[in-house]
Amino acid sequence: MAEITEWTFAADAAMWMTLYLQGHKQLPFAEAKVEIKGKENQSRRDLVLFDRDGRKALTAEIKLPDTREGQTPYNAGLIADARRKAAQSHAPYFATWNVNRLVLWPTDQEHELKVYDVATVRQRGDLAAVQVQRRIREEFIPRFLEEFARIYRGEEALGVLPMDQRFIRRLESALESLANVIFPAALDRYVTHRPFKQGLDTWMREQEWLLSDDDEMVRENVERAIRLACYITANKLVFYQALRRTRTFKLPKLAIPPHTDTAERLRDHFAALFHQAKEVTHDYQTIFEGGFIDRVPFITDHAVERWRLLVELLNEFDFRQFDQDLIGHIFEGLLGPEERHRWGQHYTKPEVADLINAFCIRRHDAVALDPSSGSGTFAVRAYARKKHLARGALTHADLLSQVYACEISEYAAHLTALNLATRDLIDGENFPRVARADFFDTSCDKPFCSVPDVLAERKKRADIAMRDIALTRADAVVGNPPYLREKEIGRTNKQKYLQQVCAEWPSLTLSGRSDLHVYFWPHACALLPEGGYFGFLTSSPWLDADYGFQLQRWILQNFEIIAILESVREPWFTGARVATAATILRRCSDSAKRAANLVRFVQLRKPLKELLANDGTETGRQEAAERLRDLIENTKADTRTPDYRILVVPQQKLWDDGCQAGELTDTGESEDNDTQPVQQTNGMLQETGGDYHAARPYPLLSNWTGHEEGSG
Structure with missing residues (x-):
């Protein structure tokens, strides 16, 4: 050739x-x-x-x-x-x-x-x-x-x-160049160096990636990891530059010394800059701290010159001359869902988050929680939702103090914190409430997270003083919990989750065969007050599978079901290999009120972006989501249009057709199935040694959405 x-x-x-x-x-x-x-x-x-x-x-x-x-x-x-x-x-x-x-x-x-x-x-x-x-x-x-x-x-x-797009495009190009030179070294090390392979495999499992020994899959995973690793470090460098524009923070110029000629020295140099940023700002640990993946962009000396070019690019743009609006646009583009997807991160479509948030966040002072934030789509859109409702009544610090996020992945927690902090790079308190933790390790009786204590007497100390932040109530729980099947949870974690749910909701019994997201529902809802809202985007099988029956029963006994939404035109979460549904609930202890509630089963026949068409402003986005929310909530009878179908069912009918009329059937499984014994609920369930379930309380949604387009 x-x-x-x-x-x-x-x-x-x-x-x-x-x-x-x-x-x-x-x-x-x-x-x-x-x-x-x-x-x-x-x-x-x-x-x-x-x-x-x-x-x-x-x-x-x-x-x-x-x-x-x-x-x-x-x-x-x-x-x-x-x-x-x-x-x-x-x-x-x-x-x-x-x-x-x-x-x-x-x-x-x-x-x-x-x-x-x-x-x-x-x-x-x-x-x-x-x-x-x-x-x-x-x-x-x-x-x-x-x-x-x-x-x-x-x-x-x-x-x-525009300048923000010019900056991002140049940064993208520099990152692609970096990834190209790092990939061969990373792939070789993955194949030949066992500790590196173990470390990268562990990190990829934490991101819920599918691992395989297939050569093509190995190449794809290593390439995706390299791209994400470079993207993470670049995020930190851009954020460092943004901090330098603030006169309060005396940070040295971002530069790579001429004598820095090895990747290891460069990694140490960047780490020293990031440490100094944490010390000077008394903040941003979640953003600047790192782990295994932060070492990956520095595994070959050939990367040094590429990093040098990227730093030169960052210095071409004088961040000190940028106003906050321009800084905001840069980070919105750099951290936006489509950009994250470019570098290998799956995400929830912002339109879905906006619609769920419109249902669940009704007041400007509502405390919002995303218990599994991923890279922060729901949390950031909750911030935007509250800012829209506040009409200037809440400062950036106020908004941050009312939006909570929990994320077990170090990388995703970094993105969530960065996404929230860059909504407004103020000189004062800019402390996102992001807990890097297993959500099931959080509870009302211990701190949710810690933030710097900026009281004058504390600031005089050499070390950064921290104060604990508790989360005892959430007016709105929103999110997209992990797509992890029962077999991937692990027996130890499964028992832990079951015990925690039983302690918080004694009347609820979950099968040990439940997908992971099912455990998030009751644990998160323990924080909801009467009238509090819940909105989750999850896989749909809980509406049909045996493990979902007891969850449905618990929902009917504790919540008004506002709506259950599905789309026949688009996936709502990139990377999900299962059908998804959005469920909107409101905490309600009044049985008569629950019975009289009208449940809307919604099938969307056009992409949400079309249904939420707007003028592109934040106000336009929020008002479009509110219009669709109001249309759904104000629908009192079954409705069919080219855009959607809505089936309206009294909640009492769901109970009558399902729980009360249903026969309990023994699946015949042994006790060695990680399930808790079914407990008595309103005299309708009997305790037994087997795994039992009620007849399906929601026979309607799957039957209805399963019809051919245009059928009855």
């Missing part, structure tokens, strides 16, 4: 563009060519796109990603060279392209217009892969030519990318 060079790749790209243009005569371009040599004193242009009048519409400079100049299409020398060549050619636009990403620039303006993700290539040999060539030829080139045609014709309004 002939060697792949920048010239051969440019020739292929020009050929693919020309072939596409030959079949799409409506576009203003005729062909693309590769220049063999420059004219007179001009250097050769890698690729030129001509319009149908023979004029140069665009010139492009191409660098392969395994070259120094090709590490990022934002290389300053590459941009300057490409701009000079475009100006000499009188081309109105130019592109810098490192195969993985193409950046489109106006020749006469400083900043880029658009950025295109093209492929994922680490070294030039990867360009020979059929799937890589197909992706470039059949996906990228048509999209680029169609979009650039609209720009060239003036059909699409021109405007450079």
